[in-house]
Amino acid sequence: MDWQAESPELWAFLGSLHCGETLSGTVAAIERFGVFVALDDGPAHPLFPGVGFVTIPELSWRRFEAASDVVQVGQRVSGEFLQFDTWNAEARLSxxxxxxxxxxxxTESIAVGQELQGRVTKLVPFGVFVRVADGIEGLVHLRDLTSTPVEAPEDVVQVGDDVTVVVTEVDRETRRLSLSRRTAGRP
Incomplete structure (x- = not known):
């Protein structure tokens, strides 16, 4: 669809937005691929429930199962304008x-080698995830679960177990926290 010709008011509105600008509106629809937001300013979208659109990763820093765990239809939200999606004629928001x-x-308050208390939240074939603070999880790789090799994480821990871990690596760019139980002096 030629949005510029079909909806010149919408095209002009979207073209006037600047990256980093804050836009507010109401959650109009929640889909498996993202959330539509009816913006306070600007025209309605001719096809979609809202001109604003938030992809799933841009909803929250925290891990969640469904978009409805973060927002509800009818909820007022404010987001940062990321880009003008010219294909869908949407304002991408975060x-x-x-x-x-x-x-x-x-991670500003921790250091490699520091011991932390945490709770096992998920078992995966290559290790376990441990929540060490609200919204903060790190991975204990299978090789770092014990001082002796194990074949599966459930041989050592279960979801809900409280564990002591040591920070082995902090990658602020990729937002990854690597942990070890082996270096925490645990069997």
């Missing part, structure tokens, strides 16, 4: 950009 990244804040 809700998480409006909040400080809890990972960056958390």
């Amino acid at each position: 809700l998480r950009a409006m909040q400080p990244d809890p990972f960056q804040t958390f």
Whole structure:
């Protein structure tokens, strides 16, 4: 569809937006691929429930199962304008950009070698995820679960177990926290 010809008012509105600008509106629809936002300013979208659109990763810094765990239809939201999606004639927004990244804040106060208390949240074939703070999880690789090799994480821990871990690596760019139980002096 030629949005510029079909909806010149919408095209002009979207073209007037600037990256980093804050846009507000109401959640109009929640889909498996993202959330439509009816913006306070600007025209309606001729095809979609809203001119604003938030992709799933841009909803929150925290891990969640469904978009409805973060927002509800009818909820007022504010997001940072990321880009003009010319293919869909949408304003791509980020809700998480409006909040400080809890990972960056958390990692400012920890160091490699530091011992932390945590709770096992998920078992995967290559290790376990441990929540060490609200919204902050790190991975204990299978090789770092114990001082002796194990074949599966469930041989050592279960979801919900409280564990002591040591920070082995902090990657602020990729937001990854590597942990070890072996270096925490645990069997």
